[in-house]
Every structure is written in C-alpha cells, then in structure tokens.
Amino acid sequence: MDSKNSAQSNPSLSQYFADDPPSFFDELANSSTHKDSVDNATGLAPVAPPRTNQKPQPAPSNLTANTFSGAFKAPEYIENALDGEDDLKVSEYVRNFWEPATCEHGGMRPPLLTTPGIQTPNDLPDLIAEAVLKHLGETELSQRNILGIDNVTQDERGLRTLISAGCYRSAVNLTGRLLTIYGQGYGRAGQPAKHSPHSLQLWFTRLALLAKLGEFELLQAEAEPFDQLNRPDVYYEFYPEMYNGKTGSIACFSFRLLLAELPIYLNNPHLGLDRLSELYVICNEIRKYFAGREPKEAEQFWWRREMRVLHSIVNCALIMKKFNLIDDIIRGMILEKNDLSKEERRALYSAWGRIYLQIGDIFGAEQKFAEARRMREINSTADLRDLVDKGLITVAENDFRGAYAIFQKALHLESGNTMILNNMGVCLLYEGKLKEAIKLFEHAINLNPQKSLNESLLVNLSTLYELESNNSKHKKLNLLRLINKYKPDLNMDLKICLKLESVN
Amino acid sequence: MSLEQGEHLLALKVMRLTRPTLIGPQVISCENRDLPQQTFRRRMVEHESTTVAGAETLAAGQFMLLPQSFGSIYLGETFASYICVHNCTTYSVEGVTVKADLQSNTTRINLPMNEKQTSTTLSPEQTLDDVIRYEVKEIGTHILVCEVNYTTPAGFPQSFRKFFKFQVLKPLDVKTKFYNAEMDEIYLEAQIQNITTGPFCLEKVELDSSEHYTVTPLNTLSNGESVFSSKNMLQPNNSCQFLYCIKPKAEIAKDIKALRQANNVGKLDIVWRSNLGEKGRLQTSQLQRLPFEYKDVRLEVIDAQNIVKIGEPFTFVCRVTNTAERMMDLLAKLEAPLEFGCDYTGAAEFGIGKLAPGEQREFPLTVCPARLGLIKISPLLLTNVLQQEQYIIEKVVDVFVVDTDYHEDEAFQVNKFVRYDNTASSLTEERTLQLQVV
Structure with a gap:
C-alpha cells in the first residue's frame, strides 16, 4: 500500500521489478501474497472449507455427482455386416498392392526382419481410477463401473466392443493378450516372428490406440521394430509356400499411414511430413498404374487413399504452421479432383475457411465459407455447418455477443450439441459473464455426461473454476467424480484436464 | 489495520x-477391412465433440478452447x-x-x-x-x-x-523507399516485416495521403485480386512489399514553390490479424518524400509511352521550365554512347531557344531502344549558353522495352517480360520507420 504514492509520482518500474522474463500472470505483490494460494496447495485433503464453519456451506455448484443418477453405459455394440461399403468390394490384390523394398546388399547379408514385441510387462493402468483413489478415496472408486477387459470375448470382436465403448486402455491390454498368443508379447522383441494379416492388424490397432491415448513413449518403442514396414517379411512374397504365391503387403495401409505420422507425435513433424510425402507419391504411382487397368475400381480406391494421406499432410502442416502448403494442398484437392462429392467439397471448403481464421484472414475465411454454402442444397435454410462457420467469423470479428446468438440458433437445430454449448460458454466469458459461462458448461455436462465430459470442455470449465474463486479444487473434484462414473478413458492427462495439481 | x-x-x-483457439480431434482412422472396422470412426463422430462431421480425418477444428x-x-x-x-x-x-x-x-x-x-x-x-x-x-x-x-x-x-x-x-518492422519519377510522380515502396513469433495476415496496408497529394495503390491486379498469392499472410520474419504512386494535387503541381515545401506525403496505416482474428493496428509517422532535383531548370516528361518494342524509334515530349530569376538560352544534348550493349541509340544536340524566367517550352526527343527490359534514358545536358552554365538531368525517362512479338492485349506475364536490375540508388533512400498506435 505504501508504493501507491511513489508509483504515481515516479512512473519508473524498476522499483518493483528486476528484469525477469514475463510469465503467465507474473504476480508481483510482495511475498505475503503467495499465502493466499496456500489454502488449496495441500493437494490431498478433499476441499478445506474456507474460513469459518458457523454456517452450512452454500452449495457451490449445480454440478454435484449426487444430481447424476446415471453412470457409464457401454453402447450396445452390434457387429454389422458392413455391406454396402464400396471399398469392401475391392479385391485383396488391389488392397495389398505394394512393392517390397529391394534388398540393397544383394543377398550378401541376411535381410533385416521385423521382430516386434510388447514393451511393457504390465497392463496399462486405469489412470482415472488412480486419480480417484488418490483424491477421493476407495468409496468413491467403488462407483467406477466401466467395461473391462474380462467383460468381453477375448478376440477381435471383444476388441471392437471395447473400442466402441471408448475403453481404449482395456482394448490396448486385450491386444497385448492376443499378441502374446502369437508369441509377440513382452520380452519377445528381437525374436524371430511370423507375420500374418491378423497379427499385423492387432499391432496396428494397438499402436493406433496408443497414439490416441497419447502414450507416445510406449508407442515409439513398440513401433520401432516395424520401421516403415519395408522389411521383406511383411510381404506375402516372403512366404511363397504358406500364401500360395500371393503378392503384396501383409500389413494394412492404415498401418503404413500411422507409422508415417508417428514422428509428428514425437515432436519431429518435419520427418513426419517427409514420410507422408513419400507415402503420397507411392499412392499416386499406384493409382496411375491402375488407371485404365482392371479391375476398374482400383484407380478410385487408390485415389481415396491418396486423399487420406493428403488429409494427414494438412494435419501435419497445421502443427508446423505451414499455411502456404495447406493452401496449395486443399486447393489442389478441391479444384483438381472431380471425384469429390458435394458434401466432401463443402466440408473441405469449410475446413479451409477455419484454417484461414486461424491466421486471422477473415476475408479469406468468408470467401471459403461462402463457397461451402454454395455446395448446400439450393433453397435449403442454413444448417449447423453454416451457422458454426458464421459464428466463428463473428468471434474473429470480436463480436462475442453476436457469435453467442448465432451459436444459439445452431443449438435449436441440434439441442444438446456439446461443441455448440461449449462455444456459447466461451462467448459468455468474453462478454464478462463468468457465472453464466460456468452454468452453461455444467449444463452441457448435465445434458450428456458421456459426451460432454471430454478433454477440451473439461479444460475450459476447470479454467473458469480457477478464475472464479479459490475454491476451484472442490468443484474440480466434483468433475472427477463424474469422470469416474462416466468415462472409461481420457486422451489427456487428468492433471492437465482438471489442473488438479495447480496451486490456484 | x-x-x-x-x-x-x-x-x-x-x-x-x-482469442480462443480452435482445436480439432486427435485423428486415428482405419479402413473398413481393418480390424477395428468402423469403431474408430464411429467413436470420433459420436463421442468426440472436437470432431467435425464430414471432415473427421482433418484436424481443422471448430471447438473453441480458452x-x-x-x-x-x-x-x-x-x-x-x-x-x-x-x-x-x-x-x-x-x-x-x-x-x-x-x-x-x-x-x-x-x-x-x-x-x-x-x-x-x-x-x-x-x-x-x-x-x-x-x-x-x-x-x-x-x-x-x-x-x-x-x-x-x-x-x-x-x-x-x-x-x-x-x-x-514490437510486432512489425516497416522500411520505406522513395523514388522520384518523371511527371512529378513519386513512388513509395513500403516493406513490412513480421517480427512476431507467429504468422499473421495483413488486413489493411493503406497510405493515407496528406492534403497536397493523391495516392494510387499499385498492389492489385487488373481483376482486383491482390498481387500477393498467399493472401497477405506473413510468416514470422517474412516481409511483404507494397507499392504506391503518389502525385501532387493539381493546385500545387503548378506552383513550384508550394511543391518544394510540401514534403509530407502521408502515413501508412497498417491493420493485421493473427489467431482467430486477434487484431492490431499501427500507423507510421508522416512520410517525407525526397526533394525534387531541379534548381534553375525543371524538366518534365509530359508524354511518353510506358512500353515500347525493341528496335522501334520511341518519341517522347519534354517540357523545360526556366525556374531561375534570369534569362536563359538553352542548348539540349542527349548523349548515347555508341558502344556494344548500349541501351539505346539516338544521340541528339539542338537549341531550345531563349526562355524568360518562368517561361517553358516543349520539345520532342527520339531514341531507338536496343536492349530488352527497363532502360533509362539519361543523361540530358542543358546548357545555358548565355552564362555557360550546365545542368545535368540524370534521369529523363524510364521505358520498358519488350520484344517485337509482344502484343498489348495478351496477359502480361511478369516472368516473361520483366528483367530486374538495381535501381539507381542515388534517387532512392531507404528508411526504417517509427510506429505508433493510431
């Protein structure tokens, strides 16, 4: 308080600060200010009620686990016959078409083989359960009732059941069991292995799930033996007797794509971009090879794969902020490829517009969104896509009130849509309506806990809890109770999602 | 207490x-024949609210993150x-x-x-x-x-x-370069560099002219599109160059004294936007043009073509004004060195006649361009035979020389016709500018 007068008479800042670099809300009051964060720094204690306890604690939130009677419900998983999908008619010859890498050393040395193995002796733990146990105790944990590895059949079908219920960690653990049966379990890396379409599919599924879960360290270790699927033993040619003269790749194309994307997850997007480009070139060559050849659907099939790789290149370029590259690729996809359906074109234009918004090009974004609208049915009214695009433009123009109204219109078209509710909540905050924003996020969770308890919405809500008061820990633990009940897995560390460790 | x-x-x-950021999903995908079948896709579409329906495998999101x-x-x-x-x-x-x-x-x-x-x-x-x-x-x-x-x-x-x-x-670095052309035109090159850590988009770069000048921006093609292919987007450390043509308004163009005094040509007004429309706006201080070169005589080129064909004689009309307080009798001499690789031929020497103070006279000059690209007709020597004073006009006119097969109506292909060389540094000056908030 004593610095007030001197600050006005002498604007020099040096009296307060050394030349330290700025940090997120570098708080500069004297050291005693840090005491106000001590309240919640004790971490383990479940919510020390603030100050006095003469009166009952006012209900801090309309979001308590008690108001939720439901719990996790595994969606009914039905194996459908998958017919009607065009790409299922494509023959294995076309699907697996891939030239094995030529052996560089002319047979002087035995070729390098693919010898994978699981890299962890234990199953992946249930991180949500661990956090619940740590912060809320065993009684609360007993509320956790999600689909586990032993509740499903120990096969592909069981694996799909777990995936469609969102139980990714259990699914990874099931792949581990199944791969152990193939002799590729823990400790088998470096040992000779025989590859079949099925074993490689199991590996693909496992590694894809690890990527999804953000378990990049394990992913890197287990993907390493596969390299780029360029060793001879992952091609049918390597087993002439067993596969009766079949040719091509035993590993599926999605596996190749995943391995090409891998360096992006490991903070080396440049390498990822190189590998994806290489993959694109090969797809392009194969498509050209099939042009004018039988079977007729082969060209189209490989063109689809080309498109898929381009999507991955765009995603990688987004991380690298290579916006010129993105511009070129999307323009190429839309303008040069006439095989895209109207809906696909529209989705691409809209994505293009959103990317322009990211770099602040509002005019460019508006143009792309207008193109997207032109792809809509003539005379039909604005749909969710149009309204979201318009809402985002309005946000970019700094009109959060207007954007809120537009998102609200979109909500009428699809009530309970988590993304729309989330965006409305964000708009409310920028208008100075913190409490209303919190209510809206909580409302979204109330409406659809399974869907709304997603990583990004949790980050938003936790941010607001922290802004609102010093009692955020209490409210965040309430969120954890709900996650415990409803969510089999999160793709993000709970520490980041709920900021549980933060000192407020 | x-x-x-x-x-x-x-x-x-x-x-x-x-501004909030738009975030997308962590994309994993597979084909229908793969083991997970449609479970990956369904899970993303039905349960992940960051997924964009119809563009599931693109990470360009619509979900706002604080x-x-x-x-x-x-x-x-x-x-x-x-x-x-x-x-x-x-x-x-x-x-x-x-x-x-x-x-x-x-x-x-x-x-x-x-x-x-x-x-x-x-x-x-x-x-x-x-x-x-x-x-x-x-x-x-x-x-x-x-x-x-x-x-x-x-x-x-x-x-x-x-x-x-x-x-x-500081977000931007702005450098300007002025160039005095014939017919009182001034050209301004403004180079704007992004010195922030992320890409941004230049939404507006305008030269707001002062009261004595009019400005024509030269940054769009004839169809109205920007000359920049990448939508004015600037990656960190990259620069973008804008060009403006500045002309004195008629009332001061006639008045040499007023023209000499009107040094402020205008301010650059710059608006940029970055993540999800985060906006910034800055203005430069008043830009000062270079002083006009003439002292006692003023030479204007009042009629000249911009583009001429190689080997075809090219005539332009000059106007000379006696801006001194004394009588002059002028002799004009255009030098054209007769050597291999010279830009043009057409040396000339002739008398212009007597000019009272403030009086002006027009005369034509004809040269024959001998090289493709931008050529500079220079120097023109003016001698006042009454006092043996000599004035050297370093820059008479620039003309763009094209090949004989060039057609005016065909789309102008920059790569085909334009050759770059160093601009005469004596006539330009590069400056780094101070920026201020409007």
Missing part, C-alpha cells in the same frame, strides 16, 4: 483473454483481461470496489470496470467481475495493478492490491 493478503475476505483472480497461457502481446493490439473478485467467506461483504490501472513506463491509465462504479455488497460465493480492455500504445514493461477495497463486518475499511507484469513487444 492491515491484513496479510491470504487473510483477506475476498479473492482476486485475473486471466488474460487472448487461452491456457498469457501469450505475447504486441504494440497496437488490445490487452483484454478478465478480473474477478470472489467472496470466499460465508457471510456478506460490503462496500466492495475494484480498480484496475495499467501502468507503463510513462503513463498510468485507469481501465473502467462494470459501468456502475459504485460499491457493491457481495454475498457468499458471489463475484464482482468484468472484462477490461485497452489498446497498448507503448513498447516495454507494463503492469496491471488491481486494487480491491471493502469493509469488514466490523466496519473497518480494507484493501489489497495485486500486480501483474507483462512485456509489450
């Missing part, structure tokens, strides 16, 4: 509001911050006011919160909160000073303050 911060009845929270760090702030941008005072007790607290000041190295500005400035009573768990906004006008250290005042239940006034420090950085 003074309380330690942690003992206060109210808590103060502050969060900088940069800022998770302070980020950087640049001169000309608006500092926005959420300020929240929370009653963390179980009883009402009266007389609550919040005051937010932003202190820079030279000024201290009060940022108004909640239109009603009167004090309020906060019941338990209630908050007093609002967004403050301020366009930062200075580079360097800034401190947000928040002061909370309230009355304890015992009736004692209490207050506490919190300080939040941040640095305002």
